Amino acid sequence: MNLEEKVKYLLDRQEIQDVIALYSQGQDLHQGDDGNIAEQWSKVFTEDAVLDYSTGGYHSDKATYREIIAWMRGDRGNNGVMNVFSNWQHHMGIPNVSIDGDTATARTEMWCTHRAKPGEDGRTWYLDDAVMFHDKLVRTPDGWRISYRYNGILWIDAFPTIKDPSGVWDSTTF
Amino acid sequence: MNLEEKVKYLLDRQEIQDVIALYSQGQDLHQGDDGNIAEQWSKVFTEDAVLDYSTGGYHSDKATYREIIAWMRGDRGNNGVMNVFSNWQHHMGIPNVSIDGDTATARTEMWCTHRAKPGEDGRTWYLDDAVMFHDKLVRTPDGWRISYRYNGILWIDAFPTIKDPSGVWDSTTF
């Protein structure tokens, strides 16, 4: 590669990393009843991107990102599957990316935690899952976008909490 | 952007990511009674940087990084709020960054775990929290530094441990 090509490669890598990070921030800037994930995800996915979230419980291995948002967060008065939770984090690690001209593939680890609304006993619990995303990306006039994503869940489980024994941090305010 | 400007942008992005990573390493290279976080944080924050850690329990929405260190780790014989813990990790994900000349804004997810000193029953427990930092940065003669940070806690809770059922890993040595 000549110098211009090297710089183009580096800019592509930076932009692809940014798109992957923006996915998680689309989830996490919108907690609880705020379901406006599309504010970020419209800059993450192409409109016709195919998302396979079947391992997470979605009924099909093909969905648009807007269908996934409706499934997660609800739509027109219907609850989403995330309605059992009030708070969450989607934390993205450093991705491996291969670029071939105007397309790319990426693998990225994600660490997810979801805080459940308290049950009758007043205690919350967590649903945590560990994911490896397998993505295809495409260069568009608006920048790199994810055109295909496979949600590769490594594990998912529920965990109990306890009352803070130190009495210093009271989670009820979050 | 011409080639020089593109390279400057990429160097700025790399340096800003490094500053954000150095924050967590300032915490994690100093475990337990070692409170010398300033070894790293003096290269992370400007001396007059404003830190809003009020969501984490700090009594004001304005503090210097040295005030936050004293609050966390103790000062002149006073215990810090982290004194209830012996070990921790502050794990930073990939940041979203916008640069405008000599200033920048950044959002970064952090995953925090804190191992409590064992109680009377000999069992430890964990205080975990999920954070999104909202930062402002400034280019200084010494490099990029954080000039404002909002500690956006997404959730915080306490979790129990169990004795390792496999008997292979004995956490008491850490």
Add this chain to the structure above:
Amino acid sequence: MNLEEKVKYLLDRQEIQDVIALYSQGQDLHQGDDGNIAEQWSKVFTEDAVLDYSTGGYHSDKATYREIIAWMRGDRGNNGVMNVFSNWQHHMGIPNVSIDGDTATARTEMWCTHRAKPGEDGRTWYLDDAVMFHDKLVRTPDGWRISYRYNGILWIDAFPTIKDPSGVWDSTTF
């Protein structure tokens, strides 16, 4: 640095980050009985790299990556120490890296979760640990490789699970 040197630095940083990410993907692309980690780690470590995993229980402070794989995943009919688990994630944060010509040092935080095979009561549990890797890297004809790694465990502990109270996610399928 002139422009060529700056671009070389940025490419080195990107490649070193990629090598560090590939370590975790070597673990996580091979879950359960699939122990073929060397598919990735042969591109992560030099063949004579020295790995100090003694804090994790390895009997020596010097091992090759192939010896660590055999210890973790088993070899010639012998179980590895990870055999008590069925699923895991090794999630790498953003690294701090210093490059000096054809060598480099890096510090990277890793968040690890390991799902145990269920016990007699049918319940699984987790062994989680928080790590800071201290690495030395070297530029080889095939690219950057890790030549020395210290596995700096910050903490390690076992955690209980509960049956998903929502009844929505059933972890038994993962």
